[in-house]
Every structure is written in C-alpha cells, then in structure tokens.
Amino acid sequence: GAVVSQHPSWVICKSGTSVKIECRSLDFQATTMFWYRQFPKQSLMLMATSNEGSKATYEQGVEKDKFLINHASLTLSTLTVTSAHPEDSSFYICSATGAGTSVFEQYFGPGTRLTVT
Amino acid sequence: DAKTTQPPSMDCAEGRAANLPCNHSTISGNEYVYWYRQIHSQGPQYIIHGLKNNETNEMASLIITEDRKSSTLILPHATLRDTAVYYCIVRVPNAGNNRKLIWGLGTSLAVNP
Numbered sequence: 658g659a660v661v662s663q664h665p666s667w668v669i670c671k672s673g674t675s676v677k678i679e680c681r682s683l684d685f686q687a688t689t690m691f692w693y694r695q696f697p698k699q700s701l702m703l704m705a706t707s708n709e710g711s712k713a714t715y716e717q718g719v720e721k722d723k724f725l726i727n728h729a730s731l732t733l734s735t736l737t738v739t740s741a742h743p744e745d746s747s748f749y750i751c752s753a754t755g756a757g758t759s760v761f762e763q764y765f766g767p768g769t770r771l772t773v774t
Numbered sequence: 775d776a777k778t779t780q781p782p783s784m785d786c787a788e789g790r791a792a793n794l795p796c797n798h799s800t801i802s803g804n805e806y807v808y809w810y811r812q813i814h815s816q817g818p819q820y821i822i823h824g825l826k827n828n829e830t831n832e833m834a835s836l837i838i839t840e841d842r843k844s845s846t847l848i849l850p851h852a853t854l855r856d857t858a859v860y861y862c863i864v865r866v867p868n869a870g871n872n873r874k875l876i877w878g879l880g881t882s883l884a885v886n887p
Contacts, residue, residue: 663817699879700878700879701818701877702877703874703875703877748815750817750818752818761806761823762820762823763875764820765819766817767816768816770815
C-alpha cells in the first residue's frame with residue numbers, strides 16, 4: 658500500500674514553454690503533498706508543501722509564480738513549471754502523507770526528469 | 775541546513791554487514807531520526823526511523839546512542855541492490871501538522887561483488 662505515482666517520468670520541452678507534472682496517490686488519500694527538486698549529485702531540496710484544498714506553502718527562494726502547485730483533490734497534486742528555462746532542468750520528486758498511512762513516513766513518487774532545451 | 779553529517783561514501787562487500795554512521799549532535803528531545811535511501815534516478819525509499827530505542831525491521835536495524843547524538847544504520851547482509859545513497863534525516867516541525875524533512879548529501883554506498 659501507500660503508492661505514489663508521477664507522470665510523466667521524463668519530459669523534454671523547449672525554453673519558454675510550460676510543463677505540468679502530476680503526482681497521484683493511488684491507494685490512500687493524500688492530505689499533504691511535498692514537491693522536491695534534485696540537481697545531479699545533489700540532495701533533495703524541498704520546494705513547497707501543499708495541503709488539499711489550500712494554497713501551497715513555498716520554501717524561501719522558490720518562485721511561486723514560476724512553480725504553480727495545485728492540490729485540488731485528495732489524490733492529485735500538480736506542479737506546473739511556467740516559462741521553463743534550461744536552468745529549470747532537474748529531477749522533480751513528489752511525496753505524500755495522509756489518512757490511513759503511517760504518520761512517520763512520507764511516500765515518494767518515482768520522480769520526473771525535466772529537460773529544457 | 776541539514777542537521778546531520780554523514781560520510782560521503784562507503785564500500786561494502788556483498789553478503790557482509792554495512793554499517794552507515796550518522797552524526798546528529800544538535801538533535802532535540804522530540805525529534806526522530808529517519809533513514810531513507812535513493813537508488814539512482816528513483817524516488818527515495820523509507821527504511822526505518824527511531825527516537826531513543828534501537829529499532830529493527832525487515833530491511834535494517836537502527837542503533838541510536840544513549841545521548842542520541844549519533845546513530846548507525848545496519849544492513850545485515852548487503853546485496854548489490856542495496857547500492858544507493860543513504861540519507862540520515864532528523865525530523866523537524868513545519869507549519870501546522872506538516873513535518874518537513876531536511877535532506878543532507880547522504881552516504882553513497884557501493885556494494886561490491
């Protein structure tokens with residue numbers, strides 16, 4: 658149980674375009690979802706925390722107008738990278754916690770590799 | 775900043791125990807120690823967590839010193855599939871009931887045949 662999926666697993670887009678990444682909890686209701694970014698050979702950096710039905714809380718230095726997060730349902734959160742630039746190329750990972758899951762764990766998706774050309 | 779320090783890399787022979795140390799000398803009394811691992815280009819995987827007592831599950835054992843300033847993750851019989859980056863994390867409170875995880879650089883464990 659407690660499976661989180663992401664779609665797409667990888668995406669290539671042109672500079673200036675927007676790309677949407679989906680994060681779904683498949684067998685539990687995700688009341689809280691976290692979005693991370695990871696550059697090569699670096700650790701995970703938390704971008705934002707979102708609670709279902711509420712506005713996301715962004716970490717310091719993360720542009721909320723550039724990285725739009727929507728958590729409209731208990732099983733789906735989306736991250737939209739707007740006007741993407743090559744420096745946005747990274748590995749984006751979501752995680753979730755929620756009803757019926759261990760209060761001690763975050764359940765991670767497999768990640769989405771974004772390449773902006 | 776991460777509240778933990780770990781060696782950047784370690785090697786282990788297949789079939790032997792892998793002992794991964796972590797220093798968390800500034801840990802607070804109500805903070806838990808978590809271990810996750812990340813296999814290349816995948817999402818992190820939860821391994822184990824503990825507060826004061828030693829813990830064991832089907833994946834690993836966690837040994838926490840009495841003063842709680844350090845811990846060791848033990849993989850009793852390492853396999854090639856255990857090659858990954860292992861993260862030791864201290865859980866800090868975030869807004870409301872959210873519990874933010876602060877990630878350091880972890881230990882890159884290479885299990886060799």
